Amino acid sequence: MNIQPVHIVREIILWIEQHLDDELTLDLIAARAGYSPYHFSRMFLAHTRRTVMDYVRGRRLVRSARRLLAEPDLRLVELALDSGFDSQEAFTRAFKRMFGSTPARFRRGFTIEPLEGQYPMTALAKTTTNVTRLPDLVTRDGFIVAGPARRFGETDKSDIPQLWSRLLNTVPIPGQRGGAMSYGVVSDIDRDKGTLNYLAGVEIGPDTALPEGFERRVIAPATYLVFRITFDGGPVHLQIAAALEEVWGTLIPTSGVKLARGPDFECYDGTKPVNLAGSTVDYYVPVEV
Known part of the structure; x- marks a missing residue:
């Protein structure tokens, strides 16, 4: 055999x-x-x-x-x-x-922990994952996110967990809002060069003093198409990459909605560690209404 x-x-x-x-x-x-x-x-x-x-x-x-x-x-x-x-x-x-x-x-x-998944001991890379579109559009008020940020290209996107490692060892910070909720914010995408800005952060008040190395992102009020990713206990960043391929390659093109300008973001509610099977993250994409 x-x-x-x-x-x-x-x-x-x-x-x-x-x-x-x-x-x-x-x-x-x-x-x-x-x-x-x-x-x-x-x-x-x-x-x-x-x-x-x-x-x-x-x-x-x-x-x-x-x-x-x-x-x-x-x-x-x-x-x-x-x-x-x-x-x-x-x-x-x-x-x-x-x-x-x-x-x-x-x-x-x-x-x-966020870095371990870059070189998993027992799991292999995922090519598919469990991602579904939530049935209703979601409208959110504006908010501010702060955390470590960096510009990434195709060759170093696997280094994004470094930002989460830094964030998790700094929070909570004075002025933080939203409890354990955290965000992975994608902005300033250059599709020709294949680069983007990524920030791993938490919600803060407008007058919050930022820790050294933190940056601030203002998320304007918007309406979003939301996709829920359910993890299986394997390497998180590989499953997110596979899920986003499906979101942008299949689910958004067949959604019938028109995308709006503005950052998209992952939203982690903090109720369950993402390396455990059954944990979820919601991925928000701004749309026109």
Whole structure:
């Protein structure tokens, strides 16, 4: 009986996790899977959206980040050597490329959970997810959202969880509104260049003093088409990406509504962690009425 490629990749992911302290190479991992390096590289990339060695480096760095948060007295040079780097400088460069922060700053103000999904240990990339259009249009008053923000392109959109990590370690802030509700706001889309601004934030009052590194977005009153995404417990950012492909590729073109100018946004109600099966997020797209 032939084993499906998805099952082969899943088994290799589990094997990699058990051998992160070993000297892993593409040739060694491909041989373990029973394929040539070329064939297995293409298979692995198709199912995880990562190259094999990028995945290995990512899992090692995720583990290092967990140790940073769990072991406050751990010296960075010791962690660098334990993580397979020749020097603290090389480790710091790799860590900053992945997390957008030096290890020392990460230790002071980040959380690992939103970043874990970029290099999931057991789950594979999703190509579909559970997304439905809510039956009624929703009209909302204007509000203000504040949080860390950055411009992203096609090559680095997977880094968006870095903003959520920063946000979750800063809130609640004085002047915050809406309880545990949070927003992922998309604005200033340049479709020709494939870039957008993304802000992970919370609602605030007009006179709220912002923490360092936070930006403010004013969301004008608008009417929205709303889509509900239900998660299955796997990597959240991959499921959101798949859901948005369906929303923009199928659900909006067949909705019969005319889109309006203005930011669209994800709205998390904070009642259930999004990494648990059955949790949801509502995605708001402004429309003309």
